[in-house]
Amino acid sequence: MKMVKYQHLVYCVLLFISLIDLSTAARSNPPDDVLEWVQKDDRRFLRANIRVGDINRTIKFYTEFFGMKVLRRKDFPEVNISNAVIGFGSEETQFVLGLSQHHSAVDKLELGTAFSHFGITTQDIYTMVEKIRAAGGVITREPGPVAPGGTTIYAFVNDPDGYSFELILRPPSPEPLNHMCLNVVDIDRSIDFYEKYTVAMVGYGSNYTQTTVIELKYNFNVTEYTKGNGYAQVAIGTDDVYKSAAAVEQAIQELGGKIIRPPGPLPIIGTKITAFLDSDGFETVNPLSFSFCFGFLSL
Numbered sequence: 001m002k003m004v005k006y007q008h009l010v011y012c013v014l015l016f017i018s019l020i021d022l023s024t025a026a027r028s029n030p031p032d033d034v035l036e037w038v039q040k041d042d043r044r045f046l047r048a049n050i051r052v053g054d055i056n057r058t059i060k061f062y063t064e065f066f067g068m069k070v071l072r073r074k075d076f077p078e079v080n081i082s083n084a085v086i087g088f089g090s091e092e093t094q095f096v097l098g099l100s101q102h103h104s105a106v107d108k109l110e111l112g113t114a115f116s117h118f119g120i121t122t123q124d125i126y127t128m129v130e131k132i133r134a135a136g137g138v139i140t141r142e143p144g145p146v147a148p149g150g151t152t153i154y155a156f157v158n159d160p161d162g163y164s165f166e167l168i169l170r171p172p173s174p175e176p177l178n179h180m181c182l183n184v185v186d187i188d189r190s191i192d193f194y195e196k197y198t199v200a201m202v203g204y205g206s207n208y209t210q211t212t213v214i215e216l217k218y219n220f221n222v223t224e225y226t227k228g229n230g231y232a233q234v235a236i237g238t239d240d241v242y243k244s245a246a247a248v249e250q251a252i253q254e255l256g257g258k259i260i261r262p263p264g265p266l267p268i269i270g271t272k273i274t275a276f277l278d279s280d281g282f283e284t285v286n287p288l289s290f291s292f293c294f295g296f297l298s299l
C-alpha cells in the first residue's frame with residue numbers, strides 16, 4: 001500500500017476496493033484460497049452513481065466544462081426518473097458517472113459530509129477554472145501547489161448541486177476521471193477492511209496517475225459524517241462473484257459492514273448483482289460485467 005500525508009494531519013490512502021455477489025454457499029463455507037484468489041481477480045472500477053437535482057443542468061456542466069460525453073440516457077416516466085451515463089470514454093474501458101434525477105421526489109437533495117469529491121486530471125487547469133468562474137461556477141480552491149514549492153497543481157470546484165471536483169494538472173491519462181474520495185472515521189479499520197482482502201496497491205495498476213483509484217481520507221478529530229442522499233454507490237466488476245463474496249464476507253465478520261442486496265441474477269440484463277455496505281457504511285454494487293441496467297441508478 002502507498003500512503004500520502006496531506007497538510008493539517010489528513011491522511012489519504014489510495015487502494016483497491018473489493019466487490020461481492022454473496023451466495024449461501026460462499027457465506028457458510030468460504031474457499032481456503034479465496035484471499036489468494038482475490039489478488040489475482042481482474043477487477044475494474046466501472047461507475048459511481050449519484051443523484052442530481054436537474055439532470056439537464058448537470059449534463060451541460062459536465063460536458064461544457066469538464067469535457068465529458070453523454071454515453072447513454074433514458075427516461076422512465078412510469079416512475080418519474082431520468083438516468084444518464086456520462087464520462088470521458090467508453091464504459092467498457094473507463095470509469096464513468098451514473099446520474100439519476102427523481103422528478104417527483106419530495107425529499108430535498110442532500111449531499112451530506114461523508115462523500116468528499118471526485119478527481120479529474122486536465123492538461124489546462126487554469127483555462128478550465130476560468131471557464132467555470134465566467135459561467136458563475138463555484139471555485140472553492142484556486143489552482144496552485146499542494147504546498148509552497150510543490151510540483152502538483154490542483155484546484156477544487158463545485159458542480160451545480162454542490163458535488164466537489166478536484167482538478168489536477170497532469171499529462172494526458174487514459175483515465176481522466178482519476179479518483180473518488182470518501183471520508184472515513186477510523187482509517188485503520190477502513191484500511192484493514194479493504195487491504196486484507198484486496199490487492200494493496202493504489203488502484204488497478206502500478207501507476208495511480210494512469211488509472212482510477214479510491215481515496216479514503218481520515219480527518220483528525222472528526223468522528224461522524226452524514227451520508228445524505230446524493231452519492232449512491234460505486235460499481236466494480238469481478239471475474240467470480242462467489243469467490244469475491246467469500247472474501248468480503250470475512251471482512252464484514254471481522255470489521256463490520258452489511259450485505260444489503262442478496263445475490264441473484266437480474267433477468268433483464270443477464271448478469272448477477274449484489275451489494276454491501278463497508279465498515280463506514282459506503283455502498284458497493286457488484287455486477288459481473290460493466291453492462292448493467294439503467295434501473296440500478298435509481299436505487
